[in-house]
Every structure is written in C-alpha cells, then in structure tokens.
Amino acid sequence: MTAATFVRSWPSVFAWGAGLITAALGAGAITRPDSGAVADGLGIGLVALGLAALAWGGVVLWAGRLVVPALVLGGSLITIFGVTALLFVVPAHTSVLAVAAASLLLVIVGASVAVHLRHQRRSASATRTAQPMSVVGLLVAAAVIAVVVTPALGATQNAVLLRDDGTVPVISHEGH
Template sequence: MNAATFVRSWPSVSAWGAGLILAALGAGAIVGPSSGAASRGLGAGLVVLGVGALVWGGAVLALGRLIAPRATLIGALAGILLAAALMFVLPAHTSVIAIAAAALLLIVVGAAVAGRVRRADTAPRTAEPMSVWGLLLAASIIAVVVTPALGATQDAVLIRDDGSVPVITHEGH
C-alpha cells in the first residue's frame, strides 16, 4: 500500500459526511417552524448540494479517481457559502457545529480536488484499488465529526423560544 492509495479514499468519505450534514441543514431550513422564503430557498439549495456530494463521493470511490474537479470545487464553495448564508438568515435554528463540520469536510474535498486541478493531470490513470485501512480510518474520523453535527442540527431545528429542546418519545413503537 502506498500513500496515494491510503489518502485517495478521504475525499469521497469527506464528501459523504458533508453531504449528510448539508442535506440535514437544508431539510431543517425547509421544514423548520420559523422558516421563511429565504431559508426555504437556501435549504433547497443545501439539499441539492448534499445529495450531489453523496453521489460524487460514491462515484469517486467506485471509479478510484477524482471526477469533475472544477464542478466539485464550485460545489464545495457553494456548500460553504450557502451554509454560512443560512446562519445569517435563520440564526436561531441553525447549528454552528453542523456548519463548522460541513465546512471542514468541504475544505478537505476542495483541497484534494484543487491539488488535482493544479497538477492539470489530464492523462488517464489506471484505477488502483482503494486502501481498506485508509477507508476505515477516514470513515471512523468522519463518523466522529458527522454524528454530533447531525444531532446538533436536529436540536437547532427543534429548539423552542425559551431555549429548551422538546423530548420526543417513541412510546408504542
């Protein structure tokens, strides 16, 4: 196993984590109790970017190479900007933790793709197998980042005006 196969799984897994967080932020902005037209519009954009990140991460992992690098850079930047804009439009019901985690993960994706664009590596390469250890390590770190961010996103959407979060019971299920 060389360093390239160890690191290559990180952008795809980071895209999955960012995609989950962006989709959660977007869904919360769409259905939140105090959502207006601006937050719903931003939410729809975040959901689209989140789903796109999930698809991109799967394609990168399946193909073994970074795809659509310029579009990916635009998508990563758009994700960071839309999430930041949501913080200003709907501050009481948007999680700072989720936005920070999504931005961190999108920066990882953007840095990997920017390196690819900078190299202008247009020659087709043979797809080498991904490193299982790199993938497991990346997935573990992403889980540690994404899980709390998703929980914080739910709490931010459900928070009441008095600052309390309702307890949801699942009796009878």
C-alpha cells in the same frame, strides 16, 4: 500500500459526511413552520448540494479516481457559502457546530480536488486510469467521519427543534 493509496478514498467519504450535514441543514431550514421564502430557497439548494455530494462520493469510489474535480471545487465553495448564509438567515435554528463540521469537510474535499487539478495540469500526459482504493484508508476515514458527522447531525436536530424559550423538546418513542 503507499500513502497515496491510503488517502485516495478520503475525499469521497468526507464528501458523504459533508453531504449528510448539508442536506440536514437544508431540510431543517425547509421544515421550520416559521421559515420564510429565503430560508426555504436556501434550504432546497442545500438539500440538492448535499445529495450531489453523496452521489459524487459514490461515483468516486466506483470509478477509483476523482471525477469532475473542477465542478466539485466550485460546488464545495458554493456549499460553504450556503451553509454559512444559513447562519445569517435562520441564526436561532442553525447549528454552528454543523456548519463548522460541514465547512471543514468541504475544505478537505476542495483541497483534495485542487491538488488533483494542479497535479493533472503539471503532467499533461496524465492517464485517467482507475487506481486501487485502500480499505484501511476507507475505514480510517469512516471513523473520522463518525466522530465529526454524528455530533454535527445531533446538533442540527437540536437547533431545528429549539423552542423560543431556549429548550429542546424531548421526543419519546414509546411503543417502539
């Protein structure tokens, strides 16, 4: 197993993590009863971008190569700006941890596709054949994502549920 095969599966898994966090941030902006039109519009856009990241990650794993890298590079930048803008639109109910985690994952995805684009431009005769994915690389990436995404999603929920007095309600699941 080469280093390239080991790392090839990472962008798709990192896109899944960023997509989950982005969709959660967007959903949190939409579901707040006191959210305004700007927060709703930004939230809808972030949910769409999050779902697009999830779909792209699946297509990359299926195809065995990075697909539409230029579009993904632009989408990563737009998503980073979108989650950061949410911090300014709804600062009290947006998790800084979630925004930082999503941005970090999106920077990794963007850097991966930028390197891919640069390599593709240097070798004009590059063929677009599917490359094998590394199961070990996929498992390591999934472990890294679990450590980053799970706390970010928890922080997103806490930020959305935050009351004006600074407390978070306890949700009981009695009878389950």
